[in-house]
Amino acid sequence: MEPTSDNRLMEEVRDGKVERLAILFERHHVMLFNFFLRLTGNRSLSEDLVQDVFFRILKYRKTYQGQSKFTVWMYQIARNVHVDHLRKQKQEVPLDEQFEEPAVAETPPIERLSAEVDAALLKKALDRLPLRKREVLLLSRFQEMKYREIAELLGCDIGSIKSTIHRAVKELGKIYFELQGGTSP
Amino acid sequence: MKCEQTREKSADYLAGELDEKSLAEVRAHLADCPACREELEGLSAIWTKLGVLPKEQPSASLRSRFYEMLEAYKEGMEKERARLDLGRNLSRWLGRLMPRKPAYQIALSLVLIAAGLGSGYLLSVRSRSAARTEVAGLKGEVDDMRRIVAVSLLKQASPSERLMGVSWSAQLDRPGDEIIAALLDTLNQDPNVNVRLAAVDALYLFYNHPEVKDGLVRSLSGQTSPLVQLSLIDLLVEIRERRAVEALERLIQDHDLNPKVKKRAEMGLTQLS
Numbered sequence: 118m119e120p121t122s123d124n125r126l127m128e129e130v131r132d133g134k135v136e137r138l139a140i141l142f143e144r145h146h147v148m149l150f151n152f153f154l155r156l157t158g159n160r161s162l163s164e165d166l167v168q169d170v171f172f173r174i175l176k177y178r179k180t181y182q183g184q185s186k187f188t189v190w191m192y193q194i195a196r197n198v199h200v201d202h203l204r205k206q207k208q209e210v211p212l213d214e215q216f217e218e219p220a221v222a223e224t225p226p227i228e229r230l231s232a233e234v235d236a237a238l239l240k241k242a243l244d245r246l247p248l249r250k251r252e253v254l255l256l257s258r259f260q261e262m263k264y265r266e267i268a269e270l271l272g273c274d275i276g277s278i279k280s281t282i283h284r285a286v287k288e289l290g291k292i293y294f295e296l297q298g299g300t301s302p
Numbered sequence: 303m304k305c306e307q308t309r310e311k312s313a314d315y316l317a318g319e320l321d322e323k324s325l326a327e328v329r330a331h332l333a334d335c336p337a338c339r340e341e342l343e344g345l346s347a348i349w350t351k352l353g354v355l356p357k358e359q360p361s362a363s364l365r366s367r368f369y370e371m372l373e374a375y376k377e378g379m380e381k382e383r384a385r386l387d388l389g390r391n392l393s394r395w396l397g398r399l400m401p402r403k404p405a406y407q408i409a410l411s412l413v414l415i416a417a418g419l420g421s422g423y424l425l426s427v428r429s430r431s432a433a434r435t436e437v438a439g440l441k442g443e444v445d446d447m448r449r450i451v452a453v454s455l456l457k458q459a460s461p462s463e464r465l466m467g468v469s470w471s472a473q474l475d476r477p478g479d480e481i482i483a484a485l486l487d488t489l490n491q492d493p494n495v496n497v498r499l500a501a502v503d504a505l506y507l508f509y510n511h512p513e514v515k516d517g518l519v520r521s522l523s524g525q526t527s528p529l530v531q532l533s534l535i536d537l538l539v540e541i542r543e544r545r546a547v548e549a550l551e552r553l554i555q556d557h558d559l560n561p562k563v564k565k566r567a568e569m570g571l572t573q574l575s
Contacts, residue, residue, distance in 0.1 A: 151358055286316065
């Protein structure tokens with residue numbers, strides 16, 4: 118039997134079967150967690166934000182239209198949650214963040230680069246990418262969203278998403294090579 | 303195909319979204335243009351690398367917190383439904399009491415108005431003296447309700463609601479042991495730094511309560527966030543809590559302590575002793 122689609126499940130949640138949200142949670146919470154983790158670099162904060170997304174899904178379940186893909190709607194909420202968090206953080210002194218994630222150690226010589234260090238470098242490079250580019254790149258590469266869906270999510274045309282992707286990957290490559298201690302090709 | 307068009311297609315190329323015809327065109331251009339070839343190879347390399355970044359797993363508490371929230375929401379929905387049903391039944395029942403003919407309806411309303419006026423007069427005479435004690439009682443009730451709301455907000459899954467719980471607690475005239483315990487619990491256990499910070503501020507209002515000073519001193523050794531440590535130290539110095547001296551001395555011994563916190567703790571020690 119075909120598994121029930123996300124959209125169908127969310128329609129059921131909207132119509133009162135809120136326990137069906139559990140399936141959507143199981144399907145998407147790890148992805149969402151990784152999305153927030155790449156945006157904030159903070160594990161416990163990312164968990165709070167994921168929880169907040171599902172809370173808002175419940176709160177606003179009656180507004181779900183079902184015209185676009187469920188994940189588009191969900192990431193719209195996720196972006197709002199993140200923006201609200203940034204706004205809140207601006208008012209407080211963001212002193213705490215820097216103590217949570219241990220900084221990447223001095224860059225080792227290239228020949229000793231293990232896969233792990235490599236991944237850490239890439240993460241660090243991602244952190245330095247401007248928010249908009251990082252977001253678009255995360256959505257397409259990690260959240261398995263099509264450019265068309267990202268365009269719908271961000272409310273812009275698909276052409277600008279594609280050029281953002283192009284520029285984002287290019288810039289990421291540049292930062293990555295700089296972090297490696299080399300010069301960009 | 304030109305370089306410009308190739309660049310426009312690169313996002314689709316990376317995502318594997320190009321149809322065969324466009325792919326062939328891109329490849330044909332790459333064969334002739336070393337600059338574009340080099341650029342696209344670079345992009346592909348990074349794109350592939352991104353794909354092998356490991357997926358991180360959240361802690362188990364995320365799942366349990368989600369299910370707690372879902373349960374709480376379902377319970378709330380059922381209560382709401384029960385209330386709606388009650389209201390509907392009540393209005394149906396009252397509707398049945400209403401006479402059909404307009405003349406009778408007017409008569410019934412006149413009778414009701416008269417009855418209302420009469421009993422109102424009687425009550426006002428009798429209750430003027432009772433009113434004063436009632437107001438006092440009501441005030442107590444409001445405080446009780448606030449207390450209940452605050453405690454249940456403090457147990458919510460969303461940090462913003464817990465923050466609200468802390469601020470509700472801070473509005474109480476007499477917080478009572480339950481609120482104090484809940485606030486101290488929040489200070490020690492809450493995963494969110496902002497909520498813990500708010501708890502410190504709220505506890506400051508109640509520092510005369512016997513449990514509070516003890517709890518604050520004890521909490522200092524358990525905190526890991528520098529922000530919370532700083533504001534706890536400030537508070538303990540502010541209320542001139544002598545028992546904090548020992549806790550501060552122990553804190554300073556900690557080698558992993560944030561240097562700013564250490565400085566503040568040392569300053570606090572000199573202020574206290």
